[in-house]
Amino acid sequence: xxxxxxxxxxxxxxxxxxxxxxxxxxxxxxxxxxxxxxxxxxxxxxxxxxxxxxxxxxxxxxxxxxxxxxxxxxxxxxxxxxxxxxxxxxxxxxxxxxxxxxxxxxxxxxxxxxxxxxxxxxxx
Numbered sequence: 701x702x703x704x705x706x707x708x709x710x711x712x713x714x715x716x717x718x719x720x721x722x723x724x725x726x727x728x729x730x731x732x733x734x735x736x737x738x739x740x741x742x743x744x745x746x747x748x749x750x751x752x753x754x755x756x757x758x759x760x761x762x763x764x765x766x767x768x769x770x771x772x773x774x775x776x777x778x779x780x781x782x783x784x785x786x787x788x789x790x791x792x793x794x795x796x797x798x799x800x801x802x803x804x805x806x807x808x809x810x811x812x813x814x815x816x817x818x819x820x821x822x823x824x
Contacts, residue, residue: 720805725756765782
């Protein structure tokens, strides 16, 4: 089993995810399914450029990680590689619980704003 994002490992309740996707963002990290007080402390730690203290910054980090493909600089990385990059960034921030769920929640939320950035079918 490879190390990285796997939507099957998400332990986020479907109704909790649906509520997050429907609701407007407030900026409070607790609104993100899978993020609690321990995760908030971990996200706020580290170098100033790597600190995340609100939902907008977390979404920004997700978007920053959408890079050009390593195989073809003229194309963007695929959805699976993008989600893996975000999963590994969360791991680097010492987020251990609900990591795949957080990736799924943020990816799906961003997809409501920027359709096509995440496709759940890529993981079936």
